[in-house]
Amino acid sequence: MATRSPRGFGQYGGVARAVERVGERWALLIVRDLLAGARRYSDLKAGLPRIPTNILSDRLKELQLAGVIRRVPTVRGGYELTALGRGLEPVVLALERWGWAAPGDAADGDVFTADALGITLRAAFRSDVAAAFPPTEYLLHAGEASVSAVVAGGALDVMDVGPDALPQPQGRLSVGSTEDVLEFQVAVADLDRLLGGDVSPLEVLAGRSELVERFGSTFRFDPLPGMGVDAERSAA
Amino acid sequence: MATRSPRGFGQYGGVARAVERVGERWALLIVRDLLAGARRYSDLKAGLPRIPTNILSDRLKELQLAGVIRRVPTVRGGYELTALGRGLEPVVLALERWGWAAPGDAADGDVFTADALGITLRAAFRSDVAAAFPPTEYLLHAGEASVSAVVAGGALDVMDVGPDALPQPQGRLSVGSTEDVLEFQVAVADLDRLLGGDVSPLEVLAGRSELVERFGSTFRFDPLPGMGVDAERSAA
DNA sequence: CGGGATCCCAAGCGATACTG
DNA sequence: CAGTATCGCTTGGGATCCCG
Numbered sequence: 303m304a305t306r307s308p309r310g311f312g313q314y315g316g317v318a319r320a321v322e323r324v325g326e327r328w329a330l331l332i333v334r335d336l337l338a339g340a341r342r343y344s345d346l347k348a349g350l351p352r353i354p355t356n357i358l359s360d361r362l363k364e365l366q367l368a369g370v371i372r373r374v375p376t377v378r379g380g381y382e383l384t385a386l387g388r389g390l391e392p393v394v395l396a397l398e399r400w401g402w403a404a405p406g407d408a409a410d411g412d413v414f415t416a417d418a419l420g421i422t423l424r425a426a427f428r429s430d431v432a433a434a435f436p437p438t439e440y441l442l443h444a445g446e447a448s449v450s451a452v453v454a455g456g457a458l459d460v461m462d463v464g465p466d467a468l469p470q471p472q473g474r475l476s477v478g479s480t481e482d483v484l485e486f487q488v489a490v491a492d493l494d495r496l497l498g499g500d501v502s503p504l505e506v507l508a509g510r511s512e513l514v515e516r517f518g519s520t521f522r523f524d525p526l527p528g529m530g531v532d533a534e535r536s537a538a
Numbered sequence: 539m540a541t542r543s544p545r546g547f548g549q550y551g552g553v554a555r556a557v558e559r560v561g562e563r564w565a566l567l568i569v570r571d572l573l574a575g576a577r578r579y580s581d582l583k584a585g586l587p588r589i590p591t592n593i594l595s596d597r598l599k600e601l602q603l604a605g606v607i608r609r610v611p612t613v614r615g616g617y618e619l620t621a622l623g624r625g626l627e628p629v630v631l632a633l634e635r636w637g638w639a640a641p642g643d644a645a646d647g648d649v650f651t652a653d654a655l656g657i658t659l660r661a662a663f664r665s666d667v668a669a670a671f672p673p674t675e676y677l678l679h680a681g682e683a684s685v686s687a688v689v690a691g692g693a694l695d696v697m698d699v700g701p702d703a704l705p706q707p708q709g710r711l712s713v714g715s716t717e718d719v720l721e722f723q724v725a726v727a728d729l730d731r732l733l734g735g736d737v738s739p740l741e742v743l744a745g746r747s748e749l750v751e752r753f754g755s756t757f758r759f760d761p762l763p764g765m766g767v768d769a770e771r772s773a774a
Numbered sequence: 775c776g777g778g779a780t781c782c783c784a785a786g787c788g789a790t791a792c793t794g
Numbered sequence: 795c796a797g798t799a800t801c802g803c804t805t806g807g808g809a810t811c812c813c814g
Contacts, residue, residue: 309785309806312588314644314681314726315654316637316661317570317630323640325563327787334553343796352548354788359797369641379796385764389639392632394553400625401552404559405605408550418551425552445550490550528621545787545804563806579777590807595778615777779812786805793798 323368324390328353329361334394335417336371336383338460343379349415398425402494403526414445414490416462423449426497426521429456435516441485443507444493453520484509484517497523559604560626564589565597570630571653572607572619574696579615585651634661638730639762650681650726652698659685662733662757665692671752677721679743680729689756720745720753733759 311318324330328350335341335349347358362381365371370387374380383390398421408414419442433456440451441463448464461467485508488496492503501518547554560566564586571577571585583594598617601607606623610616619626634657644650655678669692676687677699684700697703721744724732728739737754 310588310645310648311564311567311586312645312648313567313586313654314648314650316634316658317566318637318654319640319642320633320637321563321566323637323642325561325566327561328547330553330557330561331547331549347796350547350549352546352788354790355797356789356799357787360786362797385762386640388764389636389762393629393636396628396632397556398552400629401554401556401559403625404555404622406555406559409546409548412546412548412550414550418549418554422552526621526625528624583777588807590809591778592780592808593806596806775814777813779810781810782808784805784807786803788803789801791798791800794796 324370328357329365332361333387333390334421337391337394338417338420340374340380340382342377349417351413394421395425398422399523402497402523408490414447416447416449416464419444419447419449420460423451423460423521424458426523427458428520432456432520436482438482438516440517443487445490484513560606564593565601568597569623569626570657573627573630574653574656576610576616576618578613585653587649631661634658635759638733638759644726650683652683652685652700655680655683655685656696659687659696659757660694662759663694664756668692668756672718674718674752676753679723681726720749
């Protein structure tokens with residue numbers, strides 16, 4: 303029969319439709335990077351070092367066809383999310399949270415980009431906790447990535463401040479008091495401990511050191527229920 | 539160098555790690571079905587008609603290795619989620635919501651299973667709205683799927699009541715008043731309209747018909763911001 | 775008969791080279 | 795810089811076959 307479409311799931315339902323559109327390899331990583339703002343072809347390729355260029359090209363075409371991204375007319379090779387694509391933010395944040403809860407270490411050679419760190423912070427951000435604090439800026443260095451996270455009034459704005467950061471077009475939140483600034487550094491391997499609530503691996507570089515506790519309560523992942531010390535695991 | 543693992547993303551971060559573990563084709567559909575409860579190999583295959591049996595077998599092994607699922611020792615061919623796997627519920631629900639917001643129609647031959655309908659209802663469920671209503675049971679028929687959704691005190695419990703439904707082991711929420719029961723039917727093609735807030739395609743079969751409004755406010759997807767009539771779309 | 779394992783072929787993916 | 799073209803390898807799809 304010719305009626306059977308190839309590579310469909312033969313399923314009706316939201317998950318099946320979503321996975322058909324953004325479930326291909328690399329697609330959600332591209333969306334993740336674009337959630338931080340418009341990017342050019344070379345930016346995406348630099349942030350995804352192991353993606354073959356033809357695959358990046360294919361994915362960009364597919365995501366355009368699915369209405370998830372569009373080209374930026376004024377920038378050569380520029381891409382940005384559509385409203386539909388921005389609607390994937392809850393999906394990406396949920397994946398980010400689960401990914402930190404899942405066991406696993408970094409393979410050597412893995413890169414840690416500013417866009418990845420930005421999504422991590424947004425996934426760990428607790429708006430309700432942050433709203434009780436005065437405006438604060440955190441300058442965070444982890445691996446190769448350096449970002450500025452400005453927290454004000456329960457809102458969060460993360461910006462790449464690394465050596466080859468793009469100029470940010472949109473206005474940023476402003477820090478009320480310039481004294482509430484904390485600059486620190488953390489090893490990538492310690493990030494999961496830090497986001498689990500343990501601020502000890504954090505090395506303060508500058509700023510008022512009391513703010514480390516504020517950071518720890520503003521950015522934190524909850525452990526998954528039932529994932530205590532009595533680890534459940536079936537033997538292989 | 540032999541240190542580079544094949545098929546890794548070369549990325550450190552939550553999204554990359556999550557996609558490495560549950561991003562393979564079919565994996566999240568399997569997780570979706572297991573979110574409704576333990577299933578046997580043949581149940582999964584029946585709910586995923588187009589999955590090749592070797593792929594189902596591969597995915598089950600991979601998901602076991604990733605700590606997402608485990609075998610049920612007492613049931614031949616039985617599988618269930620681990621605590622880590624249950625942690626994927628927010629991911630699956632976010633995908634379900636986005637999938638309904640994304641354009642697309644059912645291909646003919648697509649099946650609509652009770653597990654898919656169950657996730658749809660859980661994704662559309664508004665606990666805060668439901669808490670204000672007295673306990674209610676909705677008997678919903680959509681396509682081949684028939685489920686009973688019991689709503690009580692802001693909690694939701696969905697159960698397959700179709701012809702070949704599995705016996706449910708765990709206790710269910712009980713409906714306070716047996717009068718608050720509504721049985722109805724909806725065409726699969728009308729489901730997106732129904733979950734968008736339009737209860738008109740709903741055909742009441744039995745029960746107090748005032749409850750249709752209650753259903754409509756208890757189960758609803760919000761439209762994506764910026765997805766109004768002025769559709770943004772780039773030409774191909 | 776349910777629960778898989780084994781084939782073969784097609785499609786997708788990855789690395790490199792090349793072009794506008 | 796922003797892709798396209800090509801090639802070999804890996805994975806998925808479909809049918810069949812095996813095992814308890």
